[in-house]
Amino acid sequence: MDASGGGGAQTFSTRKAARIVAVSPNRIRYWVKHRLLRPVTETGRRYRFGFRDLLVMRLAKELLPARRHLEPVQRCLDRINGIAEQRPLTALKLVNDEGRILLREGSVVFEAESGQLILDFEPLRPGRIDERFGPARVQARFEEAKRIADQDPIKALQLYADVIGREPGNFEAHMEVATLLEGKGDLTGAMRHLLGAATILPASAEVHLKLGLLYRKREEFENAVRSLLRAIECDPTSIDAHRNLGEIFDRLGRARDALRHMSAAHRLSRGE
Secondary structure: OOEEOOOOOOEEEHHHHHHHHOOOHHHHHHHHHOOOOOOOEEEOOEEEEEHHHHHHHHHHHHHOOOOOOHHHHHHHHHHOHHHHHHOOHHHOEEEEEOOEEEEEEOOEEEEOOOOOEOOOOOOOOOOOOOOOOOHHHHHHHHHHHHHHOOOOHHHHHHHHHHHHHHOOOOHHHHHHHHHHHHHOOOHHHHHHHHHHHHHHOOOOHHHHHHHHHHHHHOOOHHHHHHHHHHHHHHOOOOHHHHHHHHHHHHHOOOHHHHHHHHHHHHHHHHHO
């Protein structure tokens, strides 16, 4: 198998990554050689890459149509690394604008390498920082991202990033991105988007349930309990929330709480 499974994050061989990003394996090896990429594991010329590496490959492919000018791109990626630690890499919009690499952060645009703020007083030209389109086109991108998510998750994440960039309060887009990232082993990125969704719709039982399950997967049991209890506040009939709480409380040695929630899950299941 090209992609390793198991309990950890999914990884990809050079050939598998090349097929996903649609570049040659030699191009990926060139990026590794020049330290644009740092594989998760390296045995001779055999590399394995994480899902975040695939996002960097996609950025590199778009910003570097040829092998030239690799150093400025590396400096730009190094510079935005601090931003990427605070926000998902999928939320960053990078554009090669006539040799300058520009980064959009919300409504602000600055030059990635120098950090200089870009004040753009002239009308936006096609192919520059942004495309002006309304809600209907945003929705079309959202639907396209859902349609291709299984076949091309990297492209889907880019489309979702466009949607969220124009509609930061799009609850469904945050939820879809969280599902994609969790499926690829990026639990930190998934958590950020779930927390964003919870801020948008704090009364949604769905997002609090997903947060609880993700915290449980990360073995952050106290946070998991808080999120699952919040899910039950929003929807007292949530069987999954009761069942997971029962299992967590049992693991924590809280037998009475475990019994209460397992009984509730059993009662609700019979009612269905």
